Amino acid sequence: MLLGSIEAGGTKFICAVGNEKYETIDCERIPTTTPDETLEKAVNYFKKFKDLKSISISSFGPIELRQNDKKYGYITETPKIGWSDVNFLGTMKQHFDLPIYWTTDVNGSVYGEYINLHAKNNAINSIVYYTIGTGVGAGVIFNNKFLGDLGHPEMGHIKLKRHPDDLDFDGICPYHKDCLEGLVAGPTFEARLGKKGFEVPITNHVWDIMAYYVAQAALQSTLTIRPSRIIFGGGVVNEKFLDKIRFEFTKMMNGYVNVGNIKDYIQKPSISGNGSATIGNFALAKSLLS
Amino acid sequence: MLLGSIEAGGTKFICAVGNEKYETIDCERIPTTTPDETLEKAVNYFKKFKDLKSISISSFGPIELRQNDKKYGYITETPKIGWSDVNFLGTMKQHFDLPIYWTTDVNGSVYGEYINLHAKNNAINSIVYYTIGTGVGAGVIFNNKFLGDLGHPEMGHIKLKRHPDDLDFDGICPYHKDCLEGLVAGPTFEARLGKKGFEVPITNHVWDIMAYYVAQAALQSTLTIRPSRIIFGGGVVNEKFLDKIRFEFTKMMNGYVNVGNIKDYIQKPSISGNGSATIGNFALAKSLLS
Ligand SMILES: Nc1ncnc2c1ncn2[C@@H]1O[C@H](COP(=O)(O)OP(=O)(O)O)[C@@H](O)[C@H]1O
Ligand SMILES: Nc1ncnc2c1ncn2[C@@H]1O[C@H](COP(=O)(O)OP(=O)(O)O)[C@@H](O)[C@H]1O
Ligand SMILES: [Zn+2]
Ligand SMILES: [Zn+2]
Secondary structure (H helix, E strand, C coil), rough: CEEEEEEECCCEEEEEEEECCCCCCCCEEECCCCCCHHHHHHHHHHHCCEEEEEEEEEECCCCCCCCCCCCCCEEEECCCCCCCCEHHHHHHHHHCCEEEEEEEEHHHHHHHHHHHHHHHCCCCEEEEEECCCCEEEEEEECEEEEECCCCCCCCHHHHCCCHHHCCCCCCCCCCCCCHHHHCCCCCCHHHHHHHHHHHHCCCCCCHHHHHHHHHHHHHHHHHHHHCCCEECCCCCHHHHHHHHHCCCHHHCCCCCCCCCCHHHHEEEECCCCCCCHHHHHHHHHCCCCC | EEEEEEEECCCEEEEEEEEECCCCCEEEECCCCHHHHHHHHHHHHHHCCEEEEEEEEECCCCCCCCCCCCCCEECCCCCCCCCCCHHHHHHHHHHHCCCCEEEEEEEEEHHHHHHHHHHCCCCCCCCCEEECCCCCCEEEEECCCCCCCCCCCCCCHHCCCHHHHHCCCCCEECEECCCHHHCCCCCCHHHHHHHHHHHHHCCCHHHHHHHHHHHHHHHHHHHHHHHEEEECCCCCCHHHHHHHHHHHHHHCEEEEEECHHHHHHHEECCCCCCCCCCCCEEEEEEHHCC
């Protein structure tokens, strides 16, 4: 039995095929160009696997995931040129007479983390996963279900208390200026300092300012969801930055609710090499077969 | 068949008995004095009903609701004098050999609203309920389950972007100063203006400032949970204040996610006379019998 995974990102599609133990058997990286070209390559990739039983797609967005909506399976209004109003799921369904799961990129990641962590420790029933990269997104698994009823979470766009040393920075979100994404996404390094994130040493105060904002996001999701764990992935995140986030979080929480060991509670992904979404997709694809 | 409800508040306990249609057959208001005295009165009240099949308690808190914790059923560390570390559920279980449900006051309310609204419109699958009174609390129902894994939500204590006209006010939360509760709970009227909330006309700018904060709470829970509805109850809330909250919410959201008609989305409780928790308790009590 083979399971298919598409992790559809703004710069690349990772297509993969795995077995029922969620081991990757084959994979291909497809650059994200036009929808026609990219989806055709994805279709051709999976056509090679005769034994494919189901597929799961975790896609950049925003996407429509309410099954009763006529745009179910579409990428909706995205800033990514050419990709608004694209019937992603429908295109795949035209070519494959298989069950296909449809969710967001971060939902794929959080599900992979859930599968991996819950197998080791079944007290882990709920996870919040943030990605901090070109944008900021989040997915939440709670009792084996994704959070999101009218649509998927958009926790990248919450409002925050501003850091006193950062009041001159307007923020770069085109919708809200100084929401979380507008204050901590990768491109804020260029906007604040005129250089790329990887060029900014961890001793630069900008990292403390960003940690103050990310800690607020962790605080809010803690107080709202009381999850077992909060995971941060994405190009901006590193271990020293995580330590700063843990420090600010502990200070803000001020003992109000107990989250256990902060080193366990606020974590990087447990699956290395950005592999969370692929594992998550394999598991979601398999869930369609039972 | 009779179902029991205890809505345990910091000033009063509302004990009630209802039938399987969730109609109240009898009820009694017990002032909250010492735990011994108050719980004894509650026990004596329910002893009168021989046909009682189950009970649900929705209590002020914080409470322990993780069933595998040795303090399950306790009110934990509460500022309410005499009530910390009280084994509320255990005391009831000593006197009644019945199934007893145990949850927070706001979870009782949100469940009552869910039962009532879902019966009329089964697209309503998830509700966030805030109470703004002496404190600020919230309960969330999502796909027929309460949110909260390591514990119950504490959304009263989220951090917020401060209103430019309110920067001189420190906030009154003993833990966080200017969290949501510290900025909008009933006693903030006394702290800001030296008079009680009911004496402050809706034209006073303080109401706009408070609406700005409450709208942020609604925004955050929208972006995190994407619920079908957000309900505000409690002594501070009135229809004109709700209008201000809707206005600020719409401005902040700036079209980013569609929540449908804002008048439906942000609402007062659908059950009048503070009756949500009692209905919720009847339904939760009944759920123990199936
Ligand atoms: N070492 C680093 N430190 C800080 N920011 C980084 C680092 N490496 C990459 N970034 C930033 O992360 C962003 C890319 O995030 P990534 O998660 O890799 O991709 P995407 O979000 O586009 O899928 C870019 O804005 C990049 O500048
Ligand atoms: N009309 C009003 N306008 C504003 N605040 C009010 C009004 N009526 C009561 N309050 C405030 O609401 C709080 C009480 O809230 P309530 O929900 O009735 O009780 P509790 O939270 O203690 O269960 C008090 O701080 C009170 O001053
Ligand atoms: Zn934004
Ligand atoms: Zn607080």
